[in-house]
Amino acid sequence: MAKKVSFRDKLTTVDERGRRVWVHPKKPKGRFTNYRRMVAFMFFAFFFIMPWVKYKGDPFIMLNIIERKFIIFGAIFWPQDFYLVVMSLLTSVVFLLLFTVIFGRIFCGWFCPQTIFMEFLFRPIEYLVEGDRREQIKLAKQPMNANKLTKKIIKYTLFAVAALAIGHTFFAFILGMDTITGFYRDGMFHHTSTFIPLYLFSGVVFFIFGFFREQVCTIACPYGRLQGVLLDKKTILVMYDYLRGEPRKGTQKEGLGDCQNCMDCVHVCPTNIDIRNGTQLECINCTACMDACDANMVKAGKPKGLIRYDSEEGIEKGERHIVNPRTIAYSIVLLILLGVLSMMFFLRTDFETTILRQKGTLYQVLGDTAVSNIYDVEVINKTRNKYTIDVKLLKPKVGEIKWLTPKITLDKGEIGKAKFMLILPGNELTSSNVPIQLGVVSKGKMIKVYDISFVAPRK
Ligand code: SF4
Ligand code: SF4
Structure with missing residues (x-):
C-alpha cells in the first residue's frame, strides 16, 4: 500500500540520489498515435513552408515582435494595431483555460510545439539511429565504444540540423525569409546582431530536445503548473479505469481485473509515469499509453479502452458532465472577448x-x-x-x-x-x-x- 501512494513524493525522472533518470520510451503505435502524426505533419507543413509563402510581395505570415509589425494571412497590422494583437492573445489565453477545464491537457499532447517536435521529429531520429526502447537502454548501459560513439555523433548531428532548421524558420517568422536569406548573401559577419541570437536560439532548441526533453513539461512549463487549479472531477483526461482494471494481474486476486500488468503503458510514457496511479501533473495527455493498452486488451481478448479519455466522475459513476458552472462562466467571458475582438477587427480602418x-x-x-x-x-x-x-x-x-x-x-x-x-x-x-x-x-x-x-x- 505504501508503495502505491509513494509515487506522489518524487519525480519519476529523478532517482533517490537526485540524479536524472533518462527516459527511453517505447515507440508508440496505434490509432491515436496515427491521428497525432497527422496533426504533427500539418504542423510541420505549416511551420516550415509558411515563411516561404508571399502575398503581394510580403510574407503571408510575419510576426515581427521587434518592430510590432504583424502580417497574418496577408493582412498587415502595424504598431498602431498592437491593441488587436494584445486582445487576440488575451482571447487565446481564456480559450486555452476554458479548453483545459473541459478537456484537460489535450493541447499538450496534440498541439504543443514542444511535444510535436519532441515526439515526431527528434524522437523518430533517435529511434532511427539508436533503435527502440530495449536497444536504447542496452546502448546506454554500454561503456563508450566505437559503435556507441558513432551512433551518438550521428544522432546529435541530425539533432543539430533539426535545431538549426527550427531556429532559422522561427527567425524567418519574425524577420521574414527574404531578410534571413539576404543577410546570408551579404555575409553573416555583417549581421551579427541577427545571427548571434539565431544561433543561440538554435543552441537552446538543441539543448531542450537533446537533453532537457520531458522536463520542459514536468518542471518548466507554466501551463503545465496551472493544471492543478484548472482540472476537476469532470475534466476529460487520459484516465485508467481502475474499477475495470484492478485487481491487476500478478496480485493476490489475479484475474479479477482487466489490467495485464504488462507495464507497456509505463514503457511508452514520455514522462515515465504510471497512469494507473491516477491523474498526475506530469501527464501530457499524449495518448501513447492508450494505444499501448488497447493493443494489450486486443491480445488478451478484452474490450479496448481500459485507459481512455474520460473524467474521474466518468470512471466512478459512468457520467460525463462537460457543462458545469465553471465552463459556463468561462464560455460567457470567451464569447464577450470574441465579440469585442471581432468588433475591433471590423472597425479597423486602412x-x-x-x-x-x-x-x-x-x-x-x-x-x-x-x-x-x-x-x-x-x-x-x-x-x-x-x-x-x-x-x-x-x-x-x-x-x-x-x-x-x-x-x-x-x-x-x-x-x-x-x-x-x-x-x-x-x-x-x-x-x-x-x-x-x-x-x-x-x-x-x-x-x-x-x-x-x-x-x-x-x-
Ligand atoms: S500517462 Fe499516458 S498520456 Fe500521460 S504522458 Fe504518459 S503516456 Fe502520455
Ligand atoms: S498497458 Fe494496460 S494492461 Fe498493460 S499494464 Fe498498462 S493498464 Fe495494464
Missing part, C-alpha cells in the same frame, strides 16, 4: 488620421474681414499602396485651404504630417467658434470626416 488646430495659435485676420486658422494633419497609411492625402472643406461651402507644407504622400506603412491654413470669409464667421467640417481625401475617396471648430474674433 488609415489613421488626426486633424488638430495648431497648438498655441488662435486666428489671423486677413484683409478686411477674412480670418485664417492653422491646422496640423497626421495620417498613417496601413495599406500596401502609395497614397497622396488631401483635405477638403465640406462645411461651410465657401472657404479656402492653403497648404503650408507639401501635401502628404505616403508609402505603405508610412506616417506623414503636414500643415495647412484654412481661410474663411467674414460672412461665414457667425460666432467666435465656428463649427466646420473637413474631409480627408485620397484618390477621390473620403477617408474620414472631421467636425471641428474654427476660431474667429468675437462679434
